[in-house]
Amino acid sequence: MRYPTLAAGLILATAPALAQTPELTIYTYDSFVSEWGPGPQVKSAFEAVCDCTVTFVGAGDGAALLARLQLEGARSPADIVLGLDTNLTAIAAETGLIAPHGLTPDHDLPVAWDDPLFLPYDWGYFAFVHDTDLADPPASFGDLIASDLQVVIQDPRSSTPGLGLLMWVEAAYGDRAPEIWQGLAPRILTVTPGWSEAYGLFLNGEADMVLSYTTSPAYHIIAEGDDSKTAAIFEEGHYLQVEVAGMLAASDQPELATRFLDFMLTDAFQAILPETNWMYPAVLPEAGLAQGFADLPTPDRALLLPPAEAAARRDGALATWLSALSR
Structure with missing residues (x-):
């Protein structure tokens, strides 16, 4: 009759130890948490040093992340949001849901960075990718409009690349954006969520x-x-994406969340990104980048709207896009 009592004692003794293991919940985009994305390796690397459990929650694409946070508000179970970019950070900041990170990181970004709420973890240029055997690939939006090519793009209401394309056209053409979208509309085969x-x-x-x-x-x-794929380089320049992470003000694990943000810019995290997220890391890893990155074509001109300007232009650019594609 002692065994049930002993078992109960063991359960009671074990329960507090289990309860003391903190959990860090990170909202991110679906491809980050896929088996081929950086999520699994990042989880293992941080859990090895944090004495915690990392739980990634995929929430569609980048723009969908912000929509989910806005819906959940301060009730969100997330501690970290990872996967917004500079086209969304001003809007996210206005919600009051993101807490200052208090960190002063070094980075290797092609732009200056001093955002008190969001930390960058990787970056890249939006581009149209095609097969290398494509005859006469376009070298500008004008060339694409004049061609008979069919392209696939993403919805700017749910996808950061989709929103990036809107800002690309805005930054390159300004008041001529409606004209460009009217020309591009026949070239768009379909629009996907992500x-x-x-x-x-x-x-x-x-x-x-x-x-x-x-x-x-x-x-x-x-x-x-x-080596059968390449990116078309446009003479107008290419819009830059900087992907970021931030800590939720309502997080019940603020110290752990800050540790993760700090960890993001270490070699243990950054070295994972190039060959899983296939972007340039915010901090160049000690081992450098594989030769496959060195051989990539690079734009001659980088385009990037400040976060506040991108936020101010978003609704008008979206209306222009919807109008052009509905005709």
Whole structure:
């Protein structure tokens, strides 16, 4: 009759130890947490030093992350949001949901950075990716409009690449943006909710080009030994994306969340990104980048709207886009 009592005692003794293991909940985009994305390796690397459990929650694409946070508000169970970019940070900051990180990191970004709420972890240039055997690839938006090519893009209401394309046209053309979208509309085969769906359609041969990144061909070169993909370089320049993470003000693990933000800019995190997220890391890893990155074409001109200006232009740019595609 002693064994049930002993078992109960063991359960009671073990329960506090289990309860003391903190959990860090991180909202991010679906591709980050996929088996081929950086999420699994990041989870293992941080859990090895934090004495905690990391739980990633995929919430669609980057713009969908912000929509979910706005819906949940201060009730959100998330401690960290990872996957917004500078087109969304001003809007996210206005919600009051993000706490200052209090860190002063070094980075290797191509732009200055002093945001008190968001820390960058990687960056890249938006571009249209195509097969290298494509005859006469466009060298500008004008060339694309004048062609008979079919492209796949992402919805700017749910996807950061989709929103990035809107800002790309805004930054490059300003008041001429409606004219550019009217010309582009016949070239758009379809609009997908996120990047993964669009890139899959391109790989399946359903479109000539896909909105992605200048770094996307590095995946095919390094992981597949396939150099049949490249990015078209446009004379107008290319819009820069800086992806960021921030800590929620309502987090019940603020110290752990700050530790994770600090960890993001260490080599243990940054070295994972190039060959899983296929972007340039915010801090160059000690081992450098694989040769596949060195061989990529790079834009001659970088375009980037300040976060507040991107936020101010967003609704008008979206209305222009919807009007052009509905005709």
